Amino acid sequence: MLGRTPLDAPERQQEVFAAVLGVLAEVGYARFNMDLVAGRARASKASLYQRWPSKARLITDALKANLPELPQPDEGTFAEDVRQILLAWGEPTPFDTAGIFLGLLEGSRQDADLACLREEHVDRAYTEHLRVAVDRAKARGELPERLDADFLITALISTFVLRSEEQGVIEGIVDGLLRPLIGTFRAK
Template sequence: MGRTPLDTPARQQEVFSTVLDVLAEVGYARFNMDLVASRARASKASLYQRWPTKVRLIMDALKANLPDLPQPDEGTFAEDVRQILRSWGEPVPFDIAGIFLGLLEGSRQDADLACLREEYVDRAYTEQLQVAVDRAKIRGELPERLDAGILITALISTFVLRSEEQGVVDGIVDGLLRPLIGDL
């Protein structure tokens, strides 16, 4: 009985899901093709043939699993943020905190991973929030002097670190953001 080729979409998604699970579980330093091959029931040689480095395999898995990131305009900054965070995946299909911690760990060790993470992952998430911040400043909801980068980092970090919690999005918006910006 032969294995399904890695170039079929379903098989690739199976491998990519395994990659993200392994990264979240063991981190970047201990991530290796042997673990992925074993758990995905694939040969290590076939993985290396398609993805010559673990960086490429991890990045392809991340790109294939980025959620659809629409740009909502709900009329208020708080509601824009609520819709943005929901689009990131509630319920979350993967261990987001583990994946991001693995990426951060790996980015300290591997410059290629850091560049690819910034280009494909960080930009996708920060651009969406930056548009919402810029719109909120124009509407007068946020002060012009607000450091958007720090606010965006705080929103992303809180979401990532609490992503396993039920109702995390509403908690961030109603328990943190609305009181912070005075939007009750």
């Protein structure tokens, strides 16, 4: 029955957020709409709009509510810190991570509000741990001071998300990419 459990109730809100992330992963941002979410979440479109005035805000709230618990490892090397961070990201989730990521990229190009909200509330949660690891690696001399941390972090996140369904992606990133690059830097 519609409206029996208010959208403020945590379990009801999680149902809505699961519907949001499922729809975003399946149809992308351009085709994402409140009708699709309402149908999947068994909610009225009006109640969704009362609580979330835009699809950008609804998507951002769904993402914030489903951010994984991320560690800040200190394994002594950049490669091992990255391995631990990626392992935490790779924990099984009920959502299509690659589909959500692609939907966010598409939406961020079309909707400045989504881009700002995503950057402020979601990106930082993922990049913060990598930024600390990069800073520590620079201080230990593993990475050059002039290295652009933003590009490295973007490359790590993009590679992981876009290839997350592949077997051995973490080992490929850490052992096949980072370790040889770090070794090349240290050899100079």
